[in-house]
Amino acid sequence: MGLHSMRQRSAPGGTAEPAPKPSGYLAGRPSTRSALAISSLLALLACAPALTTRPATATIGEGQPDRTVTAPARGTSSANFSRTILPGxxxxxxxxxxxxxxxxxxxxxxxxxxxxxxEAYVVERDGQWIGFYLPVERAFSPLASPPTLRTETSS
Structure with missing residues (x-):
């Protein structure tokens, strides 16, 4: 017998009746839909690949004016997740x-x-967004297919 079928409460007149089962449960077990959703989520999380990275020692720089992106640039990481840098x-x-x-x-x-x-910064070379610089890890992660990165000098 499941836990839910063992609990009883008194009804008017002194007779006992089973306690109502929580919603989402069938015969004391999680519903099949809930179990499937949880299993699928765990499987997806377990299968997500790590980013391809290599150590990168950055030379800190200043003095260049800020840039503003003028056209969307969509890049796909080595782990097959895409990111879009929006205009503006x-x-x-x-x-x-x-x-x-x-x-x-x-x-x-x-x-x-x-x-x-x-957390990532944009790595750009010759007008293309070629990858991510990961400042915490001090590493570079290349994009699978580098898009053009259109920018203009910000005022």
Missing amino acids: SRLRYAGSIPEGQIWRPVGWVLLAEGRHMH
Whole structure:
């Protein structure tokens, strides 16, 4: 007997009747739909690949004017998660790594997603968004297919 069928309460007149079962339960067990949803979520989380990264020592820099993105740029990480940098997004020069220039988002947060979420900066080379610089990890993560990054100098 399940826990829910053992509990009883007194009805008027002294007779006992079973306590109502919580919603979402069938015969004391979670519903099949709930169990399937939880199992699917756990499977997806367990299968999310980690980002491909390599150590990157950044040279900190200043002196370049901020840039504003003028056209959407959609990049897909090595873990197959996409991010779009929208027009009007502002970027501030933060330095460089051998792969390219590092641009820090201003007033917004860029996250690189894989098995974990990582704060990320934009790495740009020759007008293309080529990857993420992960400042906490001090690492570079390349994009699967680098899009064009159209920007103009901010005033």
